[in-house]
Amino acid sequence: MYNIGMRSLRKYCCIAFVSAALLPWNATAVNHEALTTRLFIQNKNTGSVERMLVQTLQAIKEGRLQQALDYVDQLLAISPNFALAHLIHGDLLSAKARILNGFGDANAANLNRIQDLKDEAEIRIRNYFDQNRGLTQPNLLVELSEKQTHVLFVDTARSRLYVYEKSHKDTLKYLADYYVTIGKNGIGKKDQGDKRTPIGVYFASRKLNRPLPDLYGDAAYPLNYPNEIDSYERKTGSGIWIHGTPRDTYSRPPRASDGCVVLSNPDMKALQDILQLGNTPVVIGVDFQWISPESLKQQAQAKSALKVALENWRKDWVSQDTDAYLAHYASDFFYSEGGLSKWSGYKRQIQANKPKVSVNLSEVSMFTYPNSAKNMVVVDFEQEYISPALRNVMKKRQYWVQENGQWKILYEGSA
Structure with a gap:
């Protein structure tokens, strides 16, 4: 009888099959029909690969070796260069002649390579049952x-x-x-x-x-x-x-x-x-x-607050109220030339004469910076700046962080 021999994976497979139903592979209809079709088809192909991998390992676990071999043959027909499938295929063929002591036993010479393929099998299975x-x-x-x-x-x-x-x-x-x-x-x-x-x-x-x-x-x-x-x-x-x-x-x-x-x-x-x-x-x-629908509402509120902070920054710049404008910057702000002190001196010098300016923002995007020690969001936009002496349009990037419960600018520069 075939003994797959890697207890953690067998245990994981058993738990997964008992506790989780197979997930349908689907995609949402979108306006870009050709792109959506391509993504949908390839997503189904990727799903088919992982579905047949799960079916193969389930059949092995239940001792249905010939059915497992049929599944892995189908898998190789779809993805002939799939090393993990070749390893399982070799094990199944060898199992007809002898008892195998472990996953990859038919190719046991390269233990590191076998461990890599075990890891790939586990992570693909885990994704398959991700509800x-x-x-x-x-x-x-x-x-x-x-x-x-x-x-x-x-x-x-x-x-x-x-x-x-x-x-x-x-x-x-x-x-x-x-x-x-x-x-x-x-x-x-x-x-x-x-x-x-x-x-x-x-x-x-x-x-x-x-x-x-x-x-x-x-x-x-x-x-x-x-x-x-x-x-x-x-x-x-x-x-x-x-x-x-x-x-x-x-x-x-x-x-x-x-x-x-x-x-x-x-x-x-x-x-x-x-x-x-x-x-x-x-x-x-x-x-x-x-996130749940309730959390989506919380994210919408956070996004709204950040948009308000961005707009207030723009208004305070246009008003040439330098103190109000600089209050939008974090204490540890930095830019390409230095920190907050140098930035403040530069802005106070420019705004000393209170020139009349216009600042318009468009094409705004926002992305939370993942796994950051601070609650940080990357904000990109197109900035149009008009003064009596200059008209400039540029792509700008800012990093906003929460400081004492308020959104502040940590970094500012061209994007």
């Missing part, structure tokens, strides 16, 4: 600008990327989710070469057009790591991308990259229209909490 996926959204304050249509959330604890679309009434709609690989050494990137994935709010630029090694698969989209907070905290390194897998590999283990976020090539293709727009918001966090 919260797609019901609401992560517990983060999020507002997309008029030009932004989608936001990507990467949950490093779940090895999952979630796609949400801007919907009516200032809400987000779930569209799809995909398995991802993160850094070999986990999260919290600090240093060049530490092989960790950064945590924060980033923006993906358009696809790199130069030839790349096969390691990066069919496409690569750079993230703006280090961002302003990363640089201020003296974090080093660069080259953090969202990219695909080598062409002979369906997926990589949950922790296998040098810090990048890695998807299968078919999943990358499904996301190409979103990412190719450029400046796509990518929120990378740890173990997102999925």
